[in-house]
Amino acid sequence: xxxxxxxxxxxxxxxxxxxxxxxxxxxxxxxxxxxxxxxxxxxxxxxxxxxxxxxxxxxxxxxxxxxxxxxxxxxxxxxxxxxxxxxxxxxxxxxxxxxxxxxxxxxxxxxxxxxxxxxxxxxxxxxxxxxxxxxxxxxxxxxxxxxx
Amino acid sequence: xxxxxxxxxxxxxxxxxxxxxxxxxxxxxxxxxxxxxxxxxxxxxxxxxxxxxxxxxxxxxxxxxxxxxxxxxxxxxxxxxxxxxxxxxxxxxxxxxxxxxxxxxxxxxxxxxxxxxxxxxxxxxxxxxxxxxxxxxxxxxxxxxxxx
Amino acid sequence: xxxxxxxxxxxxxxxxxxxxxxxxxxxxxxxxxxxxxxxxxxxxxxxxxxxxxxxxxxxxxxxxxxxxxxxxxxxxxxxxxxxxxxxxxxxxxxxxxxxxxxxxxxxxxxxxxxxxxxxxxxxxxxxxxxxxxxxxxxxxxxxxxxxx
Amino acid sequence: xxxxxxxxxxxxxxxxxxxxxxxxxxxxxxxxxxxxxxxxxxxxxxxxxxxxxxxxxxxxxxxxxxxxxxxxxxxxxxxxxxxxxxxxxxxxxxxxxxxxxxxxxxxxxxxxxxxxxxxxxxxxxxxxxxxxxxxxxxxxxxxxxxxx
Numbered sequence: 001x002x003x004x005x006x007x008x009x010x011x012x013x014x015x016x017x018x019x020x021x022x023x024x025x026x027x028x029x030x031x032x033x034x035x036x037x038x039x040x041x042x043x044x045x046x047x048x049x050x051x052x053x054x055x056x057x058x059x060x061x062x063x064x065x066x067x068x069x070x071x072x073x074x075x076x077x078x079x080x081x082x083x084x085x086x087x088x089x090x091x092x093x094x095x096x097x098x099x100x101x102x103x104x105x106x107x108x109x110x111x112x113x114x115x116x117x118x119x120x121x122x123x124x125x126x127x128x129x130x131x132x133x134x135x136x137x138x139x140x141x142x143x144x145x146x147x148x
Numbered sequence: 149x150x151x152x153x154x155x156x157x158x159x160x161x162x163x164x165x166x167x168x169x170x171x172x173x174x175x176x177x178x179x180x181x182x183x184x185x186x187x188x189x190x191x192x193x194x195x196x197x198x199x200x201x202x203x204x205x206x207x208x209x210x211x212x213x214x215x216x217x218x219x220x221x222x223x224x225x226x227x228x229x230x231x232x233x234x235x236x237x238x239x240x241x242x243x244x245x246x247x248x249x250x251x252x253x254x255x256x257x258x259x260x261x262x263x264x265x266x267x268x269x270x271x272x273x274x275x276x277x278x279x280x281x282x283x284x285x286x287x288x289x290x291x292x293x294x295x296x
Numbered sequence: 297x298x299x300x301x302x303x304x305x306x307x308x309x310x311x312x313x314x315x316x317x318x319x320x321x322x323x324x325x326x327x328x329x330x331x332x333x334x335x336x337x338x339x340x341x342x343x344x345x346x347x348x349x350x351x352x353x354x355x356x357x358x359x360x361x362x363x364x365x366x367x368x369x370x371x372x373x374x375x376x377x378x379x380x381x382x383x384x385x386x387x388x389x390x391x392x393x394x395x396x397x398x399x400x401x402x403x404x405x406x407x408x409x410x411x412x413x414x415x416x417x418x419x420x421x422x423x424x425x426x427x428x429x430x431x432x433x434x435x436x437x438x439x440x441x442x443x444x
Numbered sequence: 445x446x447x448x449x450x451x452x453x454x455x456x457x458x459x460x461x462x463x464x465x466x467x468x469x470x471x472x473x474x475x476x477x478x479x480x481x482x483x484x485x486x487x488x489x490x491x492x493x494x495x496x497x498x499x500x501x502x503x504x505x506x507x508x509x510x511x512x513x514x515x516x517x518x519x520x521x522x523x524x525x526x527x528x529x530x531x532x533x534x535x536x537x538x539x540x541x542x543x544x545x546x547x548x549x550x551x552x553x554x555x556x557x558x559x560x561x562x563x564x565x566x567x568x569x570x571x572x573x574x575x576x577x578x579x580x581x582x583x584x585x586x587x588x589x590x591x592x
Contacts, residue, residue, distance in 0.1 A: 009453065012479045013320065013472050015313040017365070022309055023204040023259075024175035028457050031172060035456045036515070056171040058294045060208040069313070071480070082296060089296065111171075112294060141296075146206045146260060148230065148237065157305065160331045161324050161466055165459040165513070172457065176309050183308045184367070217461070219332070319500040319555075320471035327468060352467040354590045356504040378592060385592065407467075408590060437592075442502045442556060444526060444533065444585075 002137060005098070006033040007073035014069075021067035027059065030092050030109055033076035038090075038134075052124065053116040057087065061109035062146050072097035074106070080134060081141030086123035087114045088134070091142045110142050150285060153246070154181040155221035162217075169215035175207065178240050178257055181224035186238075186282075200272065201264040205235065209257035210294050220245035222254070228282060229289030234271035235262045236282070239290045258290050298433060301394070302329040303369035310365075317363035323355065326388050326405055329372035334386075334430075348420065349412040353383065357405035358442050368393035370402070376430060377437030382419035383410045384430070387438045406438050446581060449542070450477040451517035458513075465511035471503065474536050474553055477520035482534075482578075496568065497560040501531065505553035506590050516541035518550070524578060525585030530567035531558045532578070535586045554586050 008029050016022040021029075039054075067074070075095045082089040090111045096104040117124040126134075156177050164170040169177075182202075215222070223243045230237040238259045244252040265272040274282075304325050312318040317325075330350075363370070371391045378385040386407045392400040413420040422430075452473050460466040465473075483498075511518070519539045526533040538551040561568040570578075 011472065011476050013312060013318055013475060016309060017311040017313070017315045018201060018203075019313045023207065024172050024179060024309065027172035027175055028455065031457060032455050053166060055166075055214070056211055058208075058210050059171065060206075060295075062206050063204055066203070112296065147208075148260065159324065159328050161327060161460060161468065163461040164457060165461070165463045167461045170457055176307065179309060180307050314497060314499075319503065320468050320475060323468035323471055349462060351462075351510070352507055354504075354506050355467065356502075356591075358502050359500055362499070408592070443504075444556070 002139060003077040003079045003093075004037045004137060006036050006076045006078060007098075008032050008036075008076045009073040010067070010069055012069060018066075019068070021069075023063065026061065026063070026067070026094070026107055026109075029074065029076065029094065030059075030061075030111060033078055033092065034090055034111070034113075037078050050118060053118050055114045055116050056111055057114050058112040059109065060142075060144060061107055062144060063107050065104055065106050067094075067106045070097065072100065078137070079139040080137045081110060081139065083126070083131065083135060083138060086125050087112060088126070089113075089141060091139070108142050108144070110144075150287060151225040151227045151241075152185045152285060154184050154224045154226060155246075156180050156184075156224045157221040158215070158217055160217060166214075167216070169217075171211065174209065174211070174215070174242070174255055174257075177222065177224065177242065178207075178209075178259060181226055181240065182238055182259065182261075185226050198266060201266050203262045203264050204259055205262050206260040207257065208290075208292060209255055210292060211255050213252055213254050215242075215254045218245065220248065226285070227287040228285045229258060229287070231274070231279065231283060231286060234273050235260060236274070237261075237289060239287070256290050256292070258292075298435060299373040299375045299389075300333045300433060302332050302372045302374060303394075304328050304332075304372045305369040306363070306365055308365060314362075315364070317365075319359065322357060322359070322363070322390070322403055322405075325370065325372065325390065326355075326357075326407060329374055329388065330386055330407070330409075333374050346414060349414050351410045351412050352407055353410050354408040355405065356438075356440060357403055358440060359403050361400055361402050363390075363402045366393065368396065374433070375435040376433045377406060377435070379422070379427065379430060379434060382421050383408060384422070385409075385437060387435070404438050404440070406440075446583060447521040447523045447537075448481045448581060450480050450520045450522060451542075452476050452480075452520045453517040454511070454513055456513060462510075463512070465513075467507065470505065470507070470511070470538070470551055470553075473518065473520065473538065474503075474505075474555060477522055477536065478534055478555070478557075481522050494562060497562050499558045499560050500555055501558050502556040503553065504586075504588060505551055506588060507551050509548055509550050511538075511550045514541065516544065522581070523583040524581045525554060525583065527570070527575065527579060527582060530569050531556060532570070533557075533585060535583070552586050552588070554588075 014025040081091040094107040162173040229239040242255040310321040377387040390403040458469040525535040540548040
């Protein structure tokens with residue numbers, strides 16, 4: 001199983017009045033993980049004039065355990081559950097920091113991203129270079145268990 | 149079809165560098181809608197010592213159209229897709245402001261909430277009063293179309 | 297004394313783990329108040345292509361009392377402490393909701409804003425129309441007491 | 445001149461629709477820097493039951509240059525401009541990442557913090573241990589230039 005491991009640091013301000021990371025703040029952590037994992041320097045450095053927009057079409061998340069504040073970065077594991085023509089499904093497991101004892105799985109999630117051309121505002125195809133680079137991270141999609 | 153209509157005002161700060169409401173900020177809007185819709189004054193006014201914790205166990209959202217900044221409050225429609233023993237599924241449609249032309253459906257979403265006793269930290273049953281009050285808002289759960 | 301009164305609603309997510317509105321979230325409330333008070337529809341509706349950027353050059357805030365969550369909008373009072381050539385100083389008092397008992401003053405603050413032309417990225421002069429409209433809100437600047 | 449250097453990573457979500465770090469998000473960065481610099485493990489690990497509350501009484505910030513998104517952590521420099529009986533003034537300079545060319549000073553700021561006992565909700569004295577540890581970081585307070 002091939003996954004990227006992205007360390008994502010909590011902020012004190014991610015906590016809400018319950019003293020845990022807020023449910024919406026968890027999606028900010030996922031966003032941080034995918035920006036770090038998938039955006040090359042050319043995207044990051046041209047943020048006000050990017051060559052591609054990464055639009056989120058769908059998200060699903062199961063919160064398995066409340067996330068307390070902690071000073072070590074969480075270990076966010078990412079992989080691609082699907083690599084389509086102009087879209088991709090990023091899968092995540094949000095885990096306690098590497099080497100933390102005991103190990104805790106805080107959440108599992110998936111985001112469907114559509115790559116959009118900022119000029120035409122229309123989806124653009126994943127290039128062959130991107131596909132070659134990203135396909136190394138393909139794996140089974142998340143099996144969600146709480147769809148009820 | 150019986151739905152609550154909750155007006156939720158955007159904040160300028162909900163926008164990200166793409167100039168639209170950020171994907172995670174959308175979940176903050178859902179949170180605001182459900183706090184306004186479901187929390188009685190006794191919960192709101194005792195936030196640092198609440199009698200019940202509303203823990204989010206699961207969320208799913210489909211983003212149908214980017215949300216631009218606008219000064220009129222969005223119309224967030226809520227209903228209950230399921231009313232269990234100690235949990236409920238809140239369904240949402242996030243729509244353009246009432247009377248806006250043209251009408252836009254920005255997102256559809258669902259949150260599974262578990263009611264937790266803050267003393268025992270364990271799920272507590274939905275009371276008969278709550279069930280009587282909330283069952284008026286029961287309807288079909290969201291039919292998500294992008295699960296792929 | 298002539299002040300604008302802008303109702304600004306808290307969000308549950310403004311609270312941090314101390315159970316009060318976070319210190320940085322207070323500045324988001326100020327931002328909301330000034331957007332509602334000073335931005336005409338033409339600015340709000342052209343957010344991705346605005347005719348003027350409102351850049352914040354400086355802020356100062358004194359937190360007088362912790363802000364608990366409450367369902368009624370806070371009463372944010374605004375006025376202009378200074379109206380310069382290309383900049384203005386907006387003064388604020390953040391107060392408990394109108395008619396709330398007892399009355400509480402939560403914070404006093406000031407923001408210096410520079411109006412910037414998005415094309416040239418340089419400060420642009422306040423127009424005569426803006427000056428005529430805004431000068432009605434001029435008053436003494438805030439007297440801060442905690443500069444130490 | 446003795447300053448702490450705290451690396452603080454931006455998040456994509458810190459940007460607002462202007463494509464720069466939002467003015468209020470800058471205060472979240474300051475909060476992160478001071479949490480990392482001053483909070484011992486015993487505070488961080490007992491966040492829901494802390495032995496001391498760090499309440500912000502006052503903040504002042506001058507924004508010197510817009511902060512673009514960048515993948516390297518900013519270099520937030522901190523020192524103590526004042527060390528009182530139950531309060532301290534933390535001074536900050538927010539700078540471009542270490543080794544970045546060219547060097548940019550993005551902001552200067554100061555926060556007055558009051559240490560509060562969570563049981564009595566009253567200010568508590570800085571202990572001798574804290575004073576001994578923190579006085580190594582004392583220096584001249586910030587000379588703000590935009591007070592007008």
